[in-house]
Amino acid sequence: MRIFFTLVRRDLLVAYRRRMDVLVSLIFFVIVVSLFPLGVGPERETLRLIAPGVVWVAALLSAMLALPRLFAADHQDGTLEQMLLAPFPLSAIVLAKVLAHWLVSGLPLAFMAPVLGLQFDLPTSALLVLLASLLLGTPALSLIGAIGAALTLGLRGGGVLLSLLVLPLYIPVLIFGAGAVETTMMGMTPEGHLSLLGAFLILAVLATPFVAAAALRIALE
């Protein structure tokens, strides 16, 4: 258990030393969300309608852009191969890395989102549900993304290939995440959607570390 948290702390430290990378994802998120009104027009009703989907898609894309960072640095300096040989289970190492990764990339996105939601004139209840849905959804995105990052480790065309692999798998999370906010805006309770997001998250936590670990072994052998 102590090793687990040491790993998380180590990755957080590495991320802190490369603060700019983390900030870049956040700035990307803000820019993408702002692009939509520019493309669609400033009409308030329209913006309110598309807001949940737009914010969620932008969060998805930002989360995805941050994924190569998960394993790339350790892969380049050989640390990753050492991790494979460590007596500590690889799936636990993956989980620790994903947790650290989510804390610096997913969590800020979730808290940034309600602020951006204000740009779209969303009611407060919707903003809260937006936050909740992203808090539940972004960890799942990081976990699923870890599989993609492991599969494409060191490949040419890496980032774009990673998106192609991972985006279809993101779709259920997107549907229920944005759906939760939309349901709130229609006056109904988002409990069902949020529960499903929670279920996805639990499934992801239980299953994806093992798959990502297997993918890492395949990439490194």
Added chain:
Amino acid sequence: MNWGSWSAFWHMGGYGLYVWGSYGVTLLCLAGEIWLLGRRRRTLLARLNQMLRLSRQNGNETPT
């Protein structure tokens, strides 16, 4: 028999574009896949035969 005449058949009750557009593109895809497989086979065999010839030449030139 459903059709009064061949022209009625091609006309498909006004939906000819859609029906034949579907069947036509499908036929194109199938033919395309078969042709691509054939081309892959031809180039592969040509390349392998060339490799074989080269290796035999090199084998003969090596003094024993």
Added chain:
Amino acid sequence: MKINWFKSASPATFYPLAGRMIPWFSTAAALLCAVGLYVSFFLAPTDATQGEAYRIIFIHVPAAWMSMFIYLVMAFWAGIGLAFNTRLSSMMAQALAPTGAMFTFVALWTGALWGKPTWGTWWVWDARLTSELILLFLYLGYLALTAAIDDTRRADKAGAILALVGAVNVPIIYFSVQWWNTLHQGASVSLTRAPSMARIMLIGMLLMGLAAWMYSIAAALSRVRLIILEREKNTAWVREVLEREA
């Protein structure tokens, strides 16, 4: 049992075997297709609501069936290759992918052409068609990943993981898309709400489905032979094959 057979079947023995099987499957495909087309165009009556446009289902539905079936078979063989380290299984998975992607594209194309006269738009965001689109993305992802990895063993294994993850996700994706569709549209526009099937229409679809199945097997066997040649090109038995066929 099939699995044991593949464990002991080497690419060298499978190559000629597949070669002998291809003509049988191709002929079966052609015959079934001919009968199927006859049923589709000359025996099945005109639909009351959709007119002649409905005849597109005789391609659309079999293509959709095959696209999903091939994905599962591909994931199966890829999984076998990953679990038992059998080379031929992984080659089979790679051989199936392009044909599966092709059928997915056909399903989408015919779906669009069916949607236009029936519902007025070229694209209908109903659950089935949207899921087909996502399936196409899954196929393309598999093809892209295996193409991007030069080392064949890594390509096979990475592709297997991706295919298996995709296969597990397909029901989740389908369920989510169904939910999304009913939430937004009230499901009034749906390609699944096909005309109440006269039995002859069902027979037509089944015949075309079987034809597509036979074709897929023939295509996959042809392709796997090419993959075998490419990968085994330095072995003696390939040299003999080349000399015989020259």
